[in-house]
Amino acid sequence: MKPNTFACLMYHFVQENGGQYSVTRSQLHEQLSYLQQQGFVVEDFEQLEQRIRACDPLPGRYALMTIDDGESSCSLIADALSRYGFRATFFVIRDFARKANGYLSEQEIVELRRAGFSIGTHGTSHRGLSRMPLATARQELKESREWLEQLLGEQVRYMSAPHGYVNRNVIASIFQAGYGLAGTSTEAVNVLDGLSLPAQIARVAVRRNFTLETLEKIVSGHKPFYSYRRIRSAAFAIPKRLFA
Numbered sequence: 284m285k286p287n288t289f290a291c292l293m294y295h296f297v298q299e300n301g302g303q304y305s306v307t308r309s310q311l312h313e314q315l316s317y318l319q320q321q322g323f324v325v326e327d328f329e330q331l332e333q334r335i336r337a338c339d340p341l342p343g344r345y346a347l348m349t350i351d352d353g354e355s356s357c358s359l360i361a362d363a364l365s366r367y368g369f370r371a372t373f374f375v376i377r378d379f380a381r382k383a384n385g386y387l388s389e390q391e392i393v394e395l396r397r398a399g400f401s402i403g404t405h406g407t408s409h410r411g412l413s414r415m416p417l418a419t420a421r422q423e424l425k426e427s428r429e430w431l432e433q434l435l436g437e438q439v440r441y442m443s444a445p446h447g448y449v450n451r452n453v454i455a456s457i458f459q460a461g462y463g464l465a466g467t468s469t470e471a472v473n474v475l476d477g478l479s480l481p482a483q484i485a486r487v488a489v490r491r492n493f494t495l496e497t498l499e500k501i502v503s504g505h506k507p508f509y510s511y512r513r514i515r516s517a518a519f520a521i522p523k524r525l526f527a
């Protein structure tokens with residue numbers, strides 16, 4: 284990894300027989316243990332924002348950790364992260380948290396914050412922000428933030444785009460809504476020197492079929508891995524555009 288560059292990991296949930304965006308409990312432990320053994324400093328959006336403000340250089344081995352959706356197994360993920368001394372930002376969805384059926388309840392979100400993790404919004408409804416009228420997207424950004432600020436009793440500075448759906452107008456709206464860091468699903472290495480607030484953070488979703496070797500490529504900025512992912516996502520974008 285070049286100095287002052289870093290990968291941001293995106294997890295969703297832990298399940299023994301889940302889909303491609305889930306990992307098993309043992310995969311999670313294997314991956315966290317790998318990061319620890321390799322000497323990675325694993326931080327959250329809050330710590331990164333402080334580094335950007337202070338113009339602090341990054342440790343040699345550095346990764347950001349994020350968890351999207353606020354599914355129930357987030358408590359288990361939080362416990363595991365604490366055990367390894369890692370922080371993370373959890374992105375929660377207002378309407379899912381209110382129903383709390385299979386998702387963290389509002390109270391559990393407050394407890395997560397008290398445990399030292401940072402919390403960001405992930406929409407009110409989890410619909411893709413670039414797939415709705417811009418006015419509706421702006422409303423989602425505003426309402427999810429107001430909800431979470433009221434719940435936590437503090438300013439909310441972070442969000443992640445549901446399903447990674449963003450465009451130029453949505454990004455501008457995210458920053459206008461007062462968010463300082465926005466997590467996307469663009470699979471790329473982030474360069475700290477190019478970052479000023481507000482900023483987008485490229486993230487790689489950790490899939491179930493990723494091996495420890497894949498994780499190593501992600502966090503070490505392995506160029507062929509990222510090129511392959513870029514080509515792959517461009518290929519997938521064609522049918523998305525045709526049939527959306």
Ligand SMILES: [Zn+2]
Nearest residue numbers: 351352445446
């Ligand atoms: Zn999501």
